[in-house]
Amino acid sequence: MNRYDELHGFLIDLDGTVWKGAHIVAGAAETIRTLKEDGKRVLGLSNRGTHSRKGISHFLKEHGIDLPPEDLILSSYVAADFLASRYKKQKVWVLGEEGLVEELKENGVPIADHPKEAKWLVVSLHTKLGYEDLNHAFQAVTHGARIIATNKDKTYPGPSGLSIDVAGMLGAIEASTGARADIIVGKPSHYMFDKAMLKIGCEARETIIIGDSLTSDIAMGELFSISTGLVLTGNTTLKMTEDSIYKPDFVMDSIRDVRQKLQLMKGLNPLKPRK
Amino acid sequence: MNRYDELHGFLIDLDGTVWKGAHIVAGAAETIRTLKEDGKRVLGLSNRGTHSRKGISHFLKEHGIDLPPEDLILSSYVAADFLASRYKKQKVWVLGEEGLVEELKENGVPIADHPKEAKWLVVSLHTKLGYEDLNHAFQAVTHGARIIATNKDKTYPGPSGLSIDVAGMLGAIEASTGARADIIVGKPSHYMFDKAMLKIGCEARETIIIGDSLTSDIAMGELFSISTGLVLTGNTTLKMTEDSIYKPDFVMDSIRDVRQKLQLMKGLNPLKPRK
Structure with a gap:
């Protein structure tokens, strides 16, 4: 079993991962659609407290991404x-x-x-x-x-x-x-994590967080023992990852690569406890 | 020799001592005039960094207080x-x-x-x-x-x-x-104190600071060993003085009382070092 098949819950950071500024990251809409077609549960997570879930859901819909308000965990x-x-x-x-x-x-x-x-x-x-x-x-x-x-x-x-x-x-x-x-309440707090896990309805070991921030996305993954994938479409460079105390399980150029990357990774089955 | 006759330099806090809000404290104008007539050097001190010396001097002049810009030490x-x-x-x-x-x-x-x-x-x-x-x-x-x-x-x-x-x-x-x-730079810093002492042109032991704030006016007096008088026209109550680590040499209801209070106090001559 490869890593992709083991995972059922995808927590996806929004700012810097799905969009950047006013633009959607190339391939993000297609990737989210494919994940859903493959039967994965997908939630959008963001620390931005400036918008309502309705507002963000509407913005995403306009750009071909179907995440209803109840699948958005905003601070x-x-x-x-x-x-x-x-x-x-x-x-x-x-x-x-x-x-x-x-x-x-x-x-x-x-x-x-x-x-x-x-x-x-x-x-x-x-x-x-x-x-x-x-x-x-x-x-x-x-x-x-x-x-x-x-x-x-x-x-x-x-x-x-x-x-x-x-x-x-x-x-x-x-x-x-x-x-x-x-x-x-924002990432990497347990308020955000608990709310996400309640909504996503699968086990922590079947869940991954994908995001561009070492100190919020990757840190949250480490703190609560879920898988982590870092994208380089946001504010983090490969060099910063080397220097950081937070180490993602893997790094990809963009969320577009997440499925392929995970399919090439060996499964953890039987799942080992994380260090 | 009484305490008043020993003192030559009067550093007078403005906000809460000379004015409060948009109003001049009753008797403040007359007191400053009398001090000057008695040959004292009077400087106005304020931590407020919102105004220029020209602006404050103009405001004071309109209310019968003659303190030219060069006699104002504002932050x-x-x-x-x-x-x-x-x-x-x-x-x-x-x-x-x-x-x-x-x-x-x-x-x-x-x-x-x-x-x-x-x-x-x-x-x-x-x-x-x-x-x-x-x-x-x-x-x-x-x-x-x-x-x-x-x-x-x-x-x-x-x-x-x-x-x-x-x-x-x-x-x-x-x-x-x-x-x-x-x-x-504001009180009780040495930036403010040094500038005031340069302008006032007399010795620290001949100088008093009068103000309504324990933590800026009275603290500055203590730090640099000059005499201190607290007025109760500002934000400080007698109770707060009892509870504070900063103890003024004396307390008066208003700056209006400063001359009389000091005239009733015994001089320190020969001047003793302060504790």
């Missing part, structure tokens, strides 16, 4: 689901974009009318923020709101080059309030 | 003077307000046209910032600019209550870049 959704399931009636204040608010509402999380009445501050990337947005978030926390962040990435590849990401927004609030984020 | 000015005197030709990028840019230009500090060409990022409170302002500052630092901050106050009393201050702006840049501020 916006994981944050919303966490709050909705454990802190049902606690109002939140949002330092983030419209898509995050949409996802929170979709999951029934009540949005506060004033920062001072919020029990939680939800922080994500906010590319349209102004001083008052920072100040409202600050006021929510100084009045007792706990902090939940979609992720803590420092940078993302923006239209004008590498740009300040959630770590900046979070840093502003932490440094001025002395508070620290209680929860960060 | 905007101390930052500008530091850069102009030690890094003459190094271009800077500014994350801050118009008054800071004005003060930098006034002192001949060259402003960069693009974040990437800046050798320094000057950070201060910026109540009109947008995401792109944060992002430009981030890009300056990721391209090698060092960080100089006017101060690192976490909060200031804004029009809508306690508001996020420089620590927030600085925290955003530090958390996203991994860099740390090289220099923070």
Whole structure:
């Protein structure tokens, strides 16, 4: 049995793996289609907390990729689901974009009318923020709101080059309030992993994560003992992989190669425990 | 000889001591006038890096207080003077307000046209910032600019209550870049103190600082062994003074009382070293 036949669950990172900027990675749509035709379960994962699952699903559909909202595990959704399931009636204040608010509402999380009445501050990337947005978030926390962040990435590849990401927004609030984020839901956290595994419905040993980030995708695979494949279509080079403490099971130029690569790999059957 | 007669230099904090919000503290104008008539040297000190000395001098003049720009030691000015005197030709990028840019230009500090060409990022409170302002500052630092901050106050009393201050702006840049501020010029730093002592032209033992902040005004007095008087017109209560590691030499309700208080105090002559 080859490795491909052993795997049933494919967790696929989106940003840098399926798309880059506004463009779909060449062959990504075809690959996802083939995986599904082969009977694999495919979920899209992303740390980006700026969009709702509906919004991302719609964008993918426009580019020939069929991943319904329920097959997308976005940090916006994981944050919303966490709050909705454990802190049902606690109002939140949002330092983030419209898509995050949409996802929170979709999951029934009540949005506060004033920062001072919020029990939680939800922080994500906010590319349209102004001083008052920072100040409202600050006021929510100084009045007792706990902090939940979609992720803590420092940078993302923006239209004008590498740009300040959630770590900046979070840093502003932490440094001025002395508070620290209680929860960060994005990869490689167990919040993201657990939600993905619940949805994917197969065993960890039958599951692989494919992504472009050593510190979120490959790290999550290592932490939770699932297979890992690194693509070089994002921000990671082969050299960075050599220097990193995180080692993917294999490296490929693009997600396009994943099926062929795995078919050429010997199966782990009987599955060995990972180091 | 009483304590008042021994003192020749008065360093007077502005925000919370001379004014509060948009209002001059009752009696502040008269007190400053009397001190000057008695032959004392009076300087105004402030950690606020949002305004130029000209702007503040103009504002004070409108309210009957005569402190020319050269008798104002603002963190905007101390930052500008530091850069102009030690890094003459190094271009800077500014994350801050118009008054800071004005003060930098006034002192001949060259402003960069693009974040990437800046050798320094000057950070201060910026109540009109947008995401792109944060992002430009981030890009300056990721391209090698060092960080100089006017101060690192976490909060200031804004029009809508306690508001996020420089620590927030600085925290955003530090958390996203991994860099740390090289220099923070505001009280209680020696940058501020040295500049004030150069201007005031008398000995430390003949100098007093009067202010409303334990951690900037009273701390600076303790660090550099000058006399200290705390006013209760700002953010500090008598209770906070009891709990603080910083102990002023004396406490008064308002700057209005400073002359009378000091006249009732025994002189230190011959001046003893401070503990």
